[in-house]
Amino acid sequence: MQLYELTIHEARDLLEKKEISALELTESVLARIDAVDDKTDAYLTVTADTARARAKAADKAIAGGTAGPLAGIPLAIKDLICTRGVRTTCASKILSDFVPPYDAAVMERLSTAGAVMVGKVNMDEFAMGSSTENSAFKNTKNPWDLTRVPGGSSGGSAAAVVADMCLGALGSDTGGSIRQPASHCGVVGLKPTYGRVSRFGLVAYASSLDQIGPLAKDVTDAAILSGVISGYDRRDSTSADRPVPDYGAALAGDVTGRTIGIPEEYFNSKGIDPDVRAAVENAISALKDAGAKCIDISLPHTPYAVAAYYLIAPAEASSNLARYDGVKYGFRDMSATALSDMYTASRSAGFGPEVQRRIILGTYALSAGYYDAYYKKASQVRTLIINDFKNAFKKCDVIAGPVAPTPAFSLGEKTQDPLTMYLSDIFTLSANLAGIPGLSVPCGFSKSGLPIGLQLMGNYFDEAILFDTALCVERAMGIAHKRPRL
Amino acid sequence: MKITRDEVIHVAALARLCVAGDDIDRMADQVGDILSYVETLSRVDTTGVPPTAHAIDINNAFRDDTPGRHLDNAGALANAPEAEDGLFVVPRII
Numbered sequence: 001m002q003l004y005e006l007t008i009h010e011a012r013d014l015l016e017k018k019e020i021s022a023l024e025l026t027e028s029v030l031a032r033i034d035a036v037d038d039k040t041d042a043y044l045t046v047t048a049d050t051a052r053a054r055a056k057a058a059d060k061a062i063a064g065g066t067a068g069p070l071a072g073i074p075l076a077i078k079d080l081i082c083t084r085g086v087r088t089t090c091a092s093k094i095l096s097d098f099v100p101p102y103d104a105a106v107m108e109r110l111s112t113a114g115a116v117m118v119g120k121v122n123m124d125e126f127a128m129g130s131s132t133e134n135s136a137f138k139n140t141k142n143p144w145d146l147t148r149v150p151g152g153s154s155g156g157s158a159a160a161v162v163a164d165m166c167l168g169a170l171g172s173d174t175g176g177s178i179r180q181p182a183s184h185c186g187v188v189g190l191k192p193t194y195g196r197v198s199r200f201g202l203v204a205y206a207s208s209l210d211q212i213g214p215l216a217k218d219v220t221d222a223a224i225l226s227g228v229i230s231g232y233d234r235r236d237s238t239s240a241d242r243p244v245p246d247y248g249a250a251l252a253g254d255v256t257g258r259t260i261g262i263p264e265e266y267f268n269s270k271g272i273d274p275d276v277r278a279a280v281e282n283a284i285s286a287l288k289d290a291g292a293k294c295i296d297i298s299l300p301h302t303p304y305a306v307a308a309y310y311l312i313a314p315a316e317a318s319s320n321l322a323r324y325d326g327v328k329y330g331f332r333d334m335s336a337t338a339l340s341d342m343y344t345a346s347r348s349a350g351f352g353p354e355v356q357r358r359i360i361l362g363t364y365a366l367s368a369g370y371y372d373a374y375y376k377k378a379s380q381v382r383t384l385i386i387n388d389f390k391n392a393f394k395k396c397d398v399i400a401g402p403v404a405p406t407p408a409f410s411l412g413e414k415t416q417d418p419l420t421m422y423l424s425d426i427f428t429l430s431a432n433l434a435g436i437p438g439l440s441v442p443c444g445f446s447k448s449g450l451p452i453g454l455q456l457m458g459n460y461f462d463e464a465i466l467f468d469t470a471l472c473v474e475r476a477m478g479i480a481h482k483r484p485r486l
Numbered sequence: 487m488k489i490t491r492d493e494v495i496h497v498a499a500l501a502r503l504c505v506a507g508d509d510i511d512r513m514a515d516q517v518g519d520i521l522s523y524v525e526t527l528s529r530v531d532t533t534g535v536p537p538t539a540h541a542i543d544i545n546n547a548f549r550d551d552t553p554g555r556h557l558d559n560a561g562a563l564a565n566a567p568e569a570e571d572g573l574f575v576v577p578r579i580i
Binding site for chain 1: 564568
């Protein structure tokens with residue numbers, strides 16, 4: 001067994017017992033990145049020197065008995081989370097040279113916990129996409145099949161975790177961007193409740209939907225990471241001021257007496273792949289066998305989630321991305337001789353096609369004469385989607401269904417038709433619109449050997465029950481240790 | 487086509503983007519497809535339904551107005567494409 005293969009909780013035990021050093025662990029992960037990342041292209045920046053320095057500091061803290069809960073644990077960070085002194089690009093040409101002067105709140109929390117960042121990982125530009133093919137820099141490949149996408153937008157995070165190029169990672173999820181790549185790569189991913197994790201220092205895409213969360217090798221690791229990054233931060237005006245449970249301590253994997261809601265709309269969908277259906281139904285059977293009660297529920301506005309999302313998210317994006325003007329930071333077209341020309345030239349050359357498409361769509365949806373028909377209508381449908389969940393959680397504790405309608409698709413398969421790409425987000429968008437937590441846990445493989453995730457959604461701030469239910473699935477499936485050959 | 491070439495050019499200009507050449511038709515087709523698709527929302531009766539801007543009950547978040555440490559001038563200018571004498575430099579405005 002190589003050190004890079006360890007989970008966070010396994011590594012933590014060995015570090016505490018001083019059977020391994022944090023420096024050895026970090027060196028092992030850095031060597032793994034060197035050995036396999038030319039195949040997967042997950043990393044945009046590797047911070048080897050600072051990682052070694054942080055690992056040495058962790059070894060001292062461990063020796064001195066002052067180690068935090070993630071002391072010496074090598075992590076990968078999605079490249080839209082600000083890291084002081086380390087380039088943060090959002091996989092966009094417009095931020096290709098941006099070096100943040102401050103750390104995101106989650107980076108401060110990871111630092112305090114003793115974590116070691118080994119690098120920044122690839123994504124769809126500004127988190128807009130479902131395949132990581134919208135990166136301005138490179139395509140990340142799915143480690144299970146290098147001709148396929150890793151999912152997106154946190155595709156670099158998911159690929160780095162499953163290829164053992166880090167022990168865990170942070171991603172962000174605006175419409176499924178943690179859960180869908182977690183499902184496609186066979187790792188655990190959580191989108192926390194809106195407001196659970198501070199967005200301070202997260203480069204904004206759609207502010208009422210964005211949330212940072214962990215991608216991890218198993219459920220226990222996801223719970224540990226969540227505990228570290230969650231909590232109130234006064235610098236995020238939407239941060240929830242309520243205590244963070246000890247997610248790790250609450251894990252028992254016992255679903256006896258728990259009620260699992262199965263939404264008919266998630267299984268009647270036309271485009272659902274038979275292998276996905278079989279794997280998800282198998283996981284639900286396992287929950288039943290373990291003592292859970294499964295009931296049929298309805299989320300009647302599910303068919304409208306894609307339409308509502310692709311008005312609300314682009315509308316918010318068109319406003320958020322107005323800040324990229326070539327003045328304070330980011331790319332500037334130096335040839336323009338007047339200010340307004342400079343704005344237009346810099347933005348047109350700096351943003352990629354999908355980002356421009358969403359800015360135009362969002363600007364249109366908010367423009368005079370169309371606001372009521374598009375943005376306001378979508379915001380009303382959002383209320384109905386929230387009501388669907390409120391009604392469902394009167395009857396059940398957890399909702400279970402697929403994460404994505406198909407396993408990972410091929411590189412290039414959906415890039416020509418944006419709408420087809422958007423429709424692949426159908427099962428994940430609702431949790432963002434409603435603000436509830438959602439988790440993806442591996443539950444099987446397709447006939448061609450691609451991982452499939454089960455989605456579990458919970459009521460507001462009920463992350464603990466998601467982890468516990470996911471642990472039951474993880475134990476029943478017995479596939480958490482499976483890794484692609486690279 | 488749900489959106490015309492001229493509308494694409496106009497909306498892009500509102501967002502300080504320049505769409506030119508073949509990209510105008512491609513953008514009109516793609517945005518038009520999406521706008522046709524989102525028409526499905528018109529099937530939902532939303533009479534009397536309040537719009538949601540935020541999914542969680544959020545009230546105004548106030549804090550005390552106390553001085554604190556913030557980014558210094560050099561830090562604020564460090565990423566500027568062009569800076570001089572502690573200020574951002576931009577091309578002529580009028």
